[in-house]
Amino acid sequence: MKKITSLLKCTAVAALLFGTALQAQEFPTQPIKLLIPYPPGGSADMLARPLSVELQKELGQPIVLEYKAGAGGTIATAQLARSKPDGHTILMVLAAHAINPNLYPNLPYDTRKDFAPVSLVATLPLLVAAPLATPANNIQELVTYAKGNPDKLTFASAGNGNTSHLAVEMFNSIAGIKMLHIPYKGSGPAVVALLAGDVSLMFDSISTSLPQVAAKKLKALAVTGAKRSPLLPDVPTIKESGYPDFVVNGWYGILAPAGTPKPVIDKLNQAFAKAAKLPAVTEQLASYGYDIVASSPEEFGQHIDKELGLWEKTIKDADIKMQ
Numbered sequence: 001m002k003k004i005t006s007l008l009k010c011t012a013v014a015a016l017l018f019g020t021a022l023q024a025q026e027f028p029t030q031p032i033k034l035l036i037p038y039p040p041g042g043s044a045d046m047l048a049r050p051l052s053v054e055l056q057k058e059l060g061q062p063i064v065l066e067y068k069a070g071a072g073g074t075i076a077t078a079q080l081a082r083s084k085p086d087g088h089t090i091l092m093v094l095a096a097h098a099i100n101p102n103l104y105p106n107l108p109y110d111t112r113k114d115f116a117p118v119s120l121v122a123t124l125p126l127l128v129a130a131p132l133a134t135p136a137n138n139i140q141e142l143v144t145y146a147k148g149n150p151d152k153l154t155f156a157s158a159g160n161g162n163t164s165h166l167a168v169e170m171f172n173s174i175a176g177i178k179m180l181h182i183p184y185k186g187s188g189p190a191v192v193a194l195l196a197g198d199v200s201l202m203f204d205s206i207s208t209s210l211p212q213v214a215a216k217k218l219k220a221l222a223v224t225g226a227k228r229s230p231l232l233p234d235v236p237t238i239k240e241s242g243y244p245d246f247v248v249n250g251w252y253g254i255l256a257p258a259g260t261p262k263p264v265i266d267k268l269n270q271a272f273a274k275a276a277k278l279p280a281v282t283e284q285l286a287s288y289g290y291d292i293v294a295s296s297p298e299e300f301g302q303h304i305d306k307e308l309g310l311w312e313k314t315i316k317d318a319d320i321k322m323q
Contacts, residue, residue: 027087027264031062035080035091037073038158041188043205044092047122047252050284054275059267069185072096072161074107077255081109085259087268090118093253095163098307102315103161103322111308116265117300118254119272122290125225125249126167128238129209129218130201131194139222139241142201146177153179156190156199160322164190166311167203167224167248169318174243194218205250206231206289224248231289251307252290253300265297 034052038044045065052063068076073096083089101111109115128139134153136142146153157165160183172178182199184190187208194202194209195217202209203224210231212218220235226247228237238246254272256265273294275281282292295303 025263027267028059028061030088031064032059032087033064033066033089035076035089036065036067037069037076037091037093037096039067039069039186039188041208042158042186043124043207043250044094044252046207046288047285047290048092050281051121051272051275054278054281055271058271058274070159072100072103072159074100074104077115078108080255080257081114083257085116085257085261087256087260087264089257090268091115091255092121093255095249095251095307095311096159096161097253097255098304099161099163099166099311099315101308102312103320111304114258115255116258116260117297117304118256118265118268119297120251120253120293120295120300120303121272121276122285122292122294123249123251124206124289124291125223125229125237126164126203127206127209127213127223127229127232127235127289128201128203128221129194129213130221131197131199132217132219133197134200134219136201136221137219138236139238139243142221143175143177146175146179151178151180153177153200154182155179156193156202156204157181157183158187158190158204159183159185161320163248163250164203164205166314166318166320169320170248170314171203171238171243171246173314173317174246203248210289229289231287251293251303253295253303269297 036044036048048065052065056063068079076091080091101107136145155168187205190202191208193199213220220232222236222238222241223229224238276292276294
């Protein structure tokens with residue numbers, strides 16, 4: 001009897017492994033839905049569009065971009081958590097993914113347990129951009145003006161809890177200043193407000209603000225990365241402007257629902273890496289300011305864990321609370 005039971009267990013395991021391998025071999029069998037947690041026109045959209053064209057060629061199925069904006073990206077993320085774990089629904093996450101569990105007390109998902117990392121696709125610095133009328137042309141002048149004119153400077157963000165929000169809160173704390181936060185529903189609407197002069201500045205993804213700086217409709221005060229951007233070699237970093245501990249980068253990665261078979265995850269990972277590293281795609285994305293990473297699933301998981309710790313400290317230090 002024991003031998004029969006053992007044989008049945010082995011048969012069941014073999015059948016499961018065979019089924020998983022077969023599923024991965026056949027994947028994808030239908031269009032792949034790529035959820036974007038912000039509106040069209042933002043930095044996530046600018047990254048997703050050229051990648052989706054090449055992914056479609058690589059995977060042999062249409063890549064459908066579905067925009068689910070709102071609540072700092074949690075609406076789209078919650079949808080992914082409820083999706084079937086077969087690789088046909090995936091999500092592009094930004095740094096807000098590691099911010100939200102420290103910001104929202106009752107998320108409808110578990111940031112660590114409900115998702116399977118696929119790849120950290122790209123990073124890019126933020127650009128401190130301002131309307132031409134803003135009374136500062138660099139970080140030192142910005143801090144001086146803010147200290148002499150309390151509560152007069154306002155900053156736009158792509159939404160409450162977004163990197164473009166918390167990066168400024170982090171800078172406020174380090175520089176000892178206060179600027180009033182004006183949230184918008186995505187980078188696109190925030191840049192429109194910036195161009196209209198409705199706000200004083202924005203720590204925005206360089207990909208969305210750079211064209212306006214190049215057109216001399218906005219001015220660049222600094223970038224937030226560890227080194228200067230090759231796209232703006234004359235614009236200093238905040239780090240070299242007197243704040244050596246301040247380095248913030250935006251990042252973009254792909255998640256699948258927890259339980260997605262590893263062979264499917266690996267196939268998606270390889271497809272994203274191949275698409276992102278095609279010379280034409282790399283050149284286009286570099287012109288927007290992105291640095292291609294195309295990490296392994298394991299490396300992306302480690303990156304998320306590190307970011308969770310960084311933003312937990314920032315939120316506690318700034319005493320930010322949201323419902």
